[in-house]
């Protein structure tokens with residue numbers, strides 16, 4: 001693993017020789033954080049992305065982590081979700097359930113899926129209401145600095161266009177600064193209807209892992225971490241948490257750096 005020196009705002013950047021090595025390190029990072037936070041609080045709040053991220057969490061499903069992680073403390077949220085039934089192939093919940101959640105002992109009541117019976121707008125409002133309730137009951141922390149919820153760990157993927165969550169380049173939603181959760185009906189990546197956390201919520205996180213592998217993402221990684229002078233920021237360039245930002249890149253994703 002090589003660590004790349006960048007400005008502090010860009011976070012800690014780690015480049016792995018292979019996707020396999022990345023998954024080993026991501027599991028250790030996540031398990032160490034789970035350990036630390038589980039000793040301090042009743043809940044470890046974890047926000048998942050969809051896409052390849054779930055596959056990259058696979059080492060957590062193996063010893064030693066499968067037995068040593070205090071899964072009962074985990075509370076699971078989604079940074080974005082497609083407005084489709086939970087058993088639909090496009091559902092981020094289904095992806096996470098099939099590939100991860102069904103294999104660990106996180107209590108079912110700690111898994112906060114969207115209400116798939118609602119419209120995009122209704123599902124976003126409903127999810128925001130759920131988050132507000134969990135802040136009131138102190139399951140989720142509140143950032144004293146921003147007044148937005150402060151999750152312990154956000155595991156973010158990135159698309160080849162530099163999108164994170166369902167916040168796409170050039171879309172007005174990237175500027176949303178009041179809502180916690182919003183909706184999109186014209187996502188450039190199918191399916192078109194989604195809900196998504198907003199940047200103020202993403203950036204209030206205590207820890208963000210930005211996990212990117214594959215040559216298709218190399219250009220956007222270079223824009224984010226290289227010396228690009230573009231004035232229109234890609235969404236990934238707007239990720240700037242209150243806490244720590246750690247990049248997990250494989251060498252293909254880092255190939256243009």
Ligand SMILES: O=C1O[C@H](COP(=O)(O)O)[C@@H](O)[C@H](O)[C@H]1O
Nearest residue numbers: 049050051052053157158159165
């Ligand atoms: O549509 C989405 O795409 C991004 C990136 O996914 P990937 O397949 O390129 O890894 C993902 O982070 C997001 O949660 C998802 O809804």
